[in-house]
Amino acid sequence: MEIRARRIETGRWIVVGLVALLGSLGCARALSGFFDLPSGDDKKPVAVPRAAATEVEVAAPPPIESVLDRKQSRELLPDDSMGGVDWVAALREGLIRPRPGLPGDKPPPDLTGFRYDMVFESDDPEYAASFPHSSHVEWVDCLSCHPKIFPSGHTPITMDAIDEGELCGRCHSQVAFSSETCHRCHFNTEPETDDTKHDFMGDIVLARGQPGGDVTDPEDLPLSRFPHWIHRIRYQCRACHPGLFDMRAGAAVITMAEMSAGKSCGRCHNGRDAFRAQVDNCDRCHYQGSPGGSSSP
Numbered sequence: 001m002e003i004r005a006r007r008i009e010t011g012r013w014i015v016v017g018l019v020a021l022l023g024s025l026g027c028a029r030a031l032s033g034f035f036d037l038p039s040g041d042d043k044k045p046v047a048v049p050r051a052a053a054t055e056v057e058v059a060a061p062p063p064i065e066s067v068l069d070r071k072q073s074r075e076l077l078p079d080d081s082m083g084g085v086d087w088v089a090a091l092r093e094g095l096i097r098p099r100p101g102l103p104g105d106k107p108p109p110d111l112t113g114f115r116y117d118m119v120f121e122s123d124d125p126e127y128a129a130s131f132p133h134s135s136h137v138e139w140v141d142c143l144s145c146h147p148k149i150f151p152s153g154h155t156p157i158t159m160d161a162i163d164e165g166e167l168c169g170r171c172h173s174q175v176a177f178s179s180e181t182c183h184r185c186h187f188n189t190e191p192e193t194d195d196t197k198h199d200f201m202g203d204i205v206l207a208r209g210q211p212g213g214d215v216t217d218p219e220d221l222p223l224s225r226f227p228h229w230i231h232r233i234r235y236q237c238r239a240c241h242p243g244l245f246d247m248r249a250g251a252a253v254i255t256m257a258e259m260s261a262g263k264s265c266g267r268c269h270n271g272r273d274a275f276r277a278q279v280d281n282c283d284r285c286h287y288q289g290s291p292g293g294s295s296s297p
Ligand code: HEC
Pocket: 007, 008, 009, 010, 011, 012, 014, 015, 018, 019, 022, 111, 114, 118, 131, 133, 136, 137, 140, 141, 142, 143, 144, 145, 146, 150, 151, 152, 153, 154, 155, 156
């Protein structure tokens, strides 16, 4: 990982301004005036065979997308030293190729090359922490972090806040790797190891259901679940966040009527991009057992 200590002392306006600029220009080039983005000028021109320009090649999705079983999917993904999923390695190895946007939408800007990586200094040099913007924007939209979680450019970060699920802990230990995996952020510390292959994290029980409920009775709705893992294999965070859902369990009021109208979960669960929500399949989302895959316990 490329780590460079860089901090610029500016305020909220620059973050908000950049995010807006990026949105309006719709490309990473907008940022190259501010950051060390590759200009493209240093690349030698490459002769492209004529046929390649006209043939549209649609790459087949990676094999893992044909697996819906939770245990089998977990087996296919690499582990970090603490036995959690190493999603960064999965992406690098091409095991997953999550789509950047929602089906049918114009893809959001490609942020590859946004290398504004930071190191937070600590009183104890052992606990300096790395924050690579570059590997975050491969999944997460700027607007998920700015200004919601990190408004100012000077957010004081402590381990206590992270352990309480704030700041970095909004995602880490919820959906992204656990804050127990110290060395992935504190790059000067020795990796600790855990041989257990840990299950996926990030399963959400949506707000209104009741244990033991009956899916045919609107007054007695069973629990419904949203497993992040199955979705993040197929979609980047920024396909759903912050446009479709806030990153807060319980924030959205989700209804079947919306789904029938092709909104909310129905943006994909329409029978074309994912299994249909309107007519059948009720128990694939409304169920009592552990989430994610009908064959899991
Ligand atoms: C995963 C969360 C996350 C994402 C996504 C993210 N950032 Fe940041 N950003 C941070 C953190 C953390 C800092 C440093 C602490 C702070 O700003 O409070 C920071 C700092 C910055 C700063 C420096 C502010 C300063 O005054 O020092 C800029 C500019 C910035 N981000 C722009 C962006 C842009 C543009 C994007 C999208 C291409 C983006 N960020 C995506 C978390 C994020």
